[in-house]
Amino acid sequence: MTALPSPGDLLVVDGRASVQFAGDRALTFRVVSVSDQPTYAGWIWLTGYVLDRRGNATAKREIYVQLAGLHPARPPDPTARRTPRSRRASSPARRRDQDSAATRARSGLRAGAEAG
Known part of the structure; x- marks a missing residue:
């Protein structure tokens, strides 16, 4: 690309x-x-x-590049598959609270406390 890019141009920057x-x-x-x-x-x-691959903006940047090294990019494919995200594990503190409640319920501590 020898002409200056214009606003809206889609470029490969490599x-x-x-x-x-x-x-x-x-x-x-x-x-x-x-x-x-x-x-x-x-x-x-x-x-x-x-x-990104789907054409969604992920970051705003200011870049310093050689004009001769810029090339037009193909339009992104909006139907490209998204990469699956892993499920966020619950926090260790929350898991401990859940485990403690389950242990108390199994051991009868809750039933004994309610009866007394």
Whole structure:
């Protein structure tokens, strides 16, 4: 990409744009603005959103990249499967409280306390 990106453009930002985005750190980026701040020749500041596989914005970022290393991205697939989330385990304190209540009920302590 040799022309300046425009707001709304969807870009692949990977190691060709900057070493900090090499390998598994590559991202899909929706441009919000292009800074007019002076930089080194061929480099630009972009503000925008990092998108996940479904096209949802996950973080707002300001990035410094080489213009020649930017490439248009394919539109994300909104029907892409979400990765399953693990169920959040209950806290250890809550589990202890539940275990204590069950132990008291089984041992008859509750029944004895109510009768007395």
